[in-house]
Amino acid sequence: MLNYVIRRLAVAIPTLLILIITCFILMKIAPGGPxxxxxxxxxxVLANIEAKYGLDKPQxxxxxxxxxxxxLHFDFGPSFKFKDRDVNDIIAQGLPISLTYGFLSFxxxxxxxxxxxxxxxxxxxxxxxxxxxxxxxxxxxxxxxxMGPILILTFTLYLGWLPGGGWNGGQWPYLIMPVIALSxxxxxxxxxxxxxxxxxxxNSNFIRTAKAKGLSTSTxxxxxxxxxTMLPVISYLGPVFVYVLTGSVFVDLYFSTGGLGxxxxxxxxxxxxxxxxxxTILYGSLTVIVNLLTDLAYAWFxxxxxx
Amino acid sequence: MKTPNLxxxxxxxTTMMTAPALAANHPVTGEALADxxxxxxxxxxxxxxxxxxxxxxxxxxxxxxxLFEGLFNxxxxxxxxxxxxxxxxxxxxxxxxxxxxxxxxKWSNGDPVTAGDFVYGWQRLIDPELASxxxxxxxxxxxxxxxxxxxxxxxxxxxxxxxxxxxxLEVKLTSSLPYFPLMTTHAxxxxxxxxxxxxHGDDWTKPENIVSxxxxxxxxxxxxxxxxxxxxxxxxxxxxxxxEKVVALVINDENVALTRYLAGELDRTEVPAGQFPKLKxxxxxxxxxxxxxxxxxxxxNLTDTTxxxxxxxxxxxxxxxxxxxxxxxxxxLAGGQTAAYTFTPEATAGFNIPAIDVASMTQAERxxxxxxxxxxxxxxDGLDLELIYNTSESHKKVAVAISQMWKTKLxxxxxxxxxxxxxxxxxxxxQDYQVARAGWCGDYNEASTFLDLxxxxxxxxxxxxxxxxxxxxxxxxxxxxxxxxxxxxxxxxIADEMPxxxxxxYAGVFMLDTDLGNWPVNNVEQNWYSKDLYKxxx
Numbered sequence: 001m002l003n004y005v006i007r008r009l010a011v012a013i014p015t016l017l018i019l020i021i022t023c024f025i026l027m028k029i030a031p032g033g034p035x036x037x038x039x040x041x042x043x044x045v046l047a048n049i050e051a052k053y054g055l056d057k058p059q060x061x062x063x064x065x066x067x068x069x070x071x072l073h074f075d076f077g078p079s080f081k082f083k084d085r086d087v088n089d090i091i092a093q094g095l096p097i098s099l100t101y102g103f104l105s106f107x108x109x110x111x112x113x114x115x116x117x118x119x120x121x122x123x124x125x126x127x128x129x130x131x132x133x134x135x136x137x138x139x140x141x142x143x144x145x146x147m148g149p150i151l152i153l154t155f156t157l158y159l160g161w162l163p164g165g166g167w168n169g170g171q172w173p174y175l176i177m178p179v180i181a182l183s184x185x186x187x188x189x190x191x192x193x194x195x196x197x198x199x200x201x202x203n204s205n206f207i208r209t210a211k212a213k214g215l216s217t218s219t220x221x222x223x224x225x226x227x228x229t230m231l232p233v234i235s236y237l238g239p240v241f242v243y244v245l246t247g248s249v250f251v252d253l254y255f256s257t258g259g260l261g262x263x264x265x266x267x268x269x270x271x272x273x274x275x276x277x278x279x280t281i282l283y284g285s286l287t288v289i290v291n292l293l294t295d296l297a298y299a300w301f302x303x304x305x306x307x
Numbered sequence: 308m309k310t311p312n313l314x315x316x317x318x319x320x321t322t323m324m325t326a327p328a329l330a331a332n333h334p335v336t337g338e339a340l341a342d343x344x345x346x347x348x349x350x351x352x353x354x355x356x357x358x359x360x361x362x363x364x365x366x367x368x369x370x371x372x373x374l375f376e377g378l379f380n381x382x383x384x385x386x387x388x389x390x391x392x393x394x395x396x397x398x399x400x401x402x403x404x405x406x407x408x409x410x411x412x413k414w415s416n417g418d419p420v421t422a423g424d425f426v427y428g429w430q431r432l433i434d435p436e437l438a439s440x441x442x443x444x445x446x447x448x449x450x451x452x453x454x455x456x457x458x459x460x461x462x463x464x465x466x467x468x469x470x471x472x473x474x475x476l477e478v479k480l481t482s483s484l485p486y487f488p489l490m491t492t493h494a495x496x497x498x499x500x501x502x503x504x505x506x507h508g509d510d511w512t513k514p515e516n517i518v519s520x521x522x523x524x525x526x527x528x529x530x531x532x533x534x535x536x537x538x539x540x541x542x543x544x545x546x547x548x549x550x551e552k553v554v555a556l557v558i559n560d561e562n563v564a565l566t567r568y569l570a571g572e573l574d575r576t577e578v579p580a581g582q583f584p585k586l587k588x589x590x591x592x593x594x595x596x597x598x599x600x601x602x603x604x605x606x607x608n609l610t611d612t613t614x615x616x617x618x619x620x621x622x623x624x625x626x627x628x629x630x631x632x633x634x635x636x637x638x639x640l641a642g643g644q645t646a647a648y649t650f651t652p653e654a655t656a657g658f659n660i661p662a663i664d665v666a667s668m669t670q671a672e673r674x675x676x677x678x679x680x681x682x683x684x685x686x687x688d689g690l691d692l693e694l695i696y697n698t699s700e701s702h703k704k705v706a707v708a709i710s711q712m713w714k715t716k717l718x719x720x721x722x723x724x725x726x727x728x729x730x731x732x733x734x735x736x737x738q739d740y741q742v743a744r745a746g747w748c749g750d751y752n753e754a755s756t757f758l759d760l761x762x763x764x765x766x767x768x769x770x771x772x773x774x775x776x777x778x779x780x781x782x783x784x785x786x787x788x789x790x791x792x793x794x795x796x797x798x799x800x801i802a803d804e805m806p807x808x809x810x811x812x813y814a815g816v817f818m819l820d821t822d823l824g825n826w827p828v829n830n831v832e833q834n835w836y837s838k839d840l841y842k843x844x845x
Contacts, residue, residue: 030729031729032728036733037732040736042446048438082355083361084512084513093530094531148563149562156567157569163572164563165567166532166533253559258530259531262353266531269727
């Protein structure tokens with residue numbers, strides 16, 4: 001087990017290095033640079049700025065310096081756009097915000113989705129099932145960019161109950177709409193996945209044996225059916241977790257949370273190389289770690305899997 | 308039992324007597340002022356910096372104008388009014404300016420604002436070590452030795468700005484520049500607190516460190532969410548400041564901003580493209596539109612790589628004539644923009660629109676003339692062109708409308724291509740285009756801020772237009788006592804040679820809360836100062 005974890009982490013290093021190099025090359029191929037603007041800078045001014053940020057050095061040297069600074073000093077470099085902040089500052093400020101509402105959205109999506117799916121499966125072909133399935137499909141048809149405007153119009157403009165955006169240190173009125181917007185469509189997909197998985201498990205031989213032994217329904221459900229039901233759900237929840245934590249660009253932009261997604265999109269448009277790279281590395285590392293955790297979770301849910 | 312009742316009654320009476328006295332009135336207009344003097348407005352994007360010498364975006368400059376004060380400010384009409392400087396003197400050659408500074412100006416830490424703080428700020432601006440993206444402004448101001456310092460050939464201390472004493476600033480210019488004081492309202496010319504910058508380095512602009520000399524101090528900054536500035540008790544004119552607190556909220560989506568405005572969260576926001584007529588009907592007092600010092604135009608590639616047709620002046624004239632500007636401003640944009648037949652907007656100070664033939668013709672006459680010119684040039688069978696613009700709904704609408712006009716009137720087939728902003732700038736800057744969308748806003752309120760773009764060597768001359776006469780006239784305008792006739796001649800040459808097709812002049816289109824007093828709608832540069840605003844009692 002420990003060997004497996006170490007092996008996986010060792011593979012992560014070259015993976016991240018490939019990610020950095022690919023991202024660096026793509027970034028440099030994209031036309032325009034951080035200092036391209038509507039008013040082109042005079043050559044002398046541009047030269048001074050490039051010298052200040054080391055952009056006058058050969059490309060390969062820039063890449064080597066960049067990686068060296070990360071490894072030796074954990075320094076992801078300055079922002080070319082925001083002069084009084086560096087990449088570490090930007091991540092330190094934006095990540096906690098994205099993590100907070102991202103994590104909450106994940107919990108809401110997982111709890112509601114699984115509950116809805118299990119209920120539907122147990123009450124298969126009853127009105128509860130139909131209701132849960134329709135609710136799931138409706139939720140899945142509402143991606144966050146549809147939910148955002150609906151929520152803001154309803155709760156901010158018509159009802160006046162919630163502030164239309166901002167973060168304010170993460171007070172709950174500011175959290176509600178981002179969390180609903182982000183979790184809705186996942187509630188839909190998680191519930192449908194849970195329902196079909198549970199139906200399949202409930203029809204399998206070992207459940208029939210359990211029933212034949214005369215076990216109570218709750219014991220069958222919780223002790224025997226739940227774990228195998230969760231296997232496909234877990235493999236889906238892993239990527240959802242990374243996606244929800246990091247992929248909330250729309251929510252950040254729409255609700256002005258100040259989260260990392262805003263900086264990510266902004267850095268791509270501004271060609272703010274170091275911010276773009278820094279956030280990409282962060283997202284990459286999170287993906288690697290969460291994938292590892294998902295794989296470890298498999299072993300717990302399915303005794304047949306051993307590392 | 309009677310005593311407490313009496314006491315309560317007395318207390319009530321006192322409260323009732325004092326309550327009206329608490330609500331203050333505006334000293335000039337006499338309007339009742341709101342108890343809560345907080346001004347909240349929307350900004351599109353996070354500002355790049357609040358360091359006066361480093362800031363390069365409009366959002367940041369708006370904040371910097373509140374936090375810092377330069378030699379001069381602008382009033383609600385855009386006229387120069389004293390800031391830290393009380394007055395100035397200029398020599399006959401108009402190349403040495405001496406500014407007299409007020410002695411009661413203070414930094415927010417209580418230190419006096421001296422001429423040395425301006426010298427330090429201006430040296431910082433062009434210091435290659437700071438590498439400010441706005442350092443070219445120091446060169447544009449023609450301050451002695453600025454260019455050499457920028458190139459690293461001379462030390463910053465050689466800059467031609469000297470503190471004669473604490474309250475006298477002398478500036479030597481390399482050439483005569485009659486409108487030099489106009490440039491001192493620009494954020495990059497504001498003073499800088501040396502001791503604070505040396506103590507904190509790049510972190511000096513953070514709320515916990517910053518020291519400023521304007522009407523407000525920065526008290527909170529949550530990147531991508533909000534920044535808050537509050538009144539500076541040390542400001543020399545603090546007694547006449549009414550707004551207590553200014554909150555800038557970052558809202559990227561203009562429709563969300565409008566919703567939040569309508570929900571009462573904002574005092575000011577931009578009107579999304581195309582929504583002005585509807586909002587004007589629903590909220591006639593709040594939807595406002597006023598002229599801006601900006602022009603929207605199409606630039607034509609005049610280098611060797613351009614198609615033969617575009618090298619023909621008659622074709623360029625025909626393309627311009629066929630554009631029905633009234634349809635663009637009234638039907639497509641519908642936000643109070645005005646049709647443009649000259650590059651310089653009519654709103655520019657001292658600028659009189661020259662009598663250009665095209666402007667006085669009817670559209671039918673223009674269309675007939677356009678067809679005639681195309682036939683003369685030998686393009687009766689039509690023509691294929693490519694038009695590029697940066698990705699945006701409103702640029703697209705304009706491009707589609709104009710390409711239709713060209714197609715139906717002149718038989719010109721236009722291929723439209725939109726490009727992401729930086730890609731677009733690169734393509735246009737490398738003259739890798741045929742016709743491209745462009746926009747320009749004046750840096751200061753004088754026609755040269757537009758017409759200088761038509762100079763052969765200008766870095767912003769994307770058409771690569773070159774006319775010796777234009778260069779000569781613009782050169783003369785720099786020192787002329789009255790440059791206006793020269794500007795008129797330049798506009799006439801442009802209208803004839805058409806290196807660019809002016810389309811419309813921008814309008815500022817806002818939703819402004821009726822409680823907000825004194826918004827400077829007549830300031831075409833939209834240089835506004837929170838200290839001049841106030842909130843009326845509802």
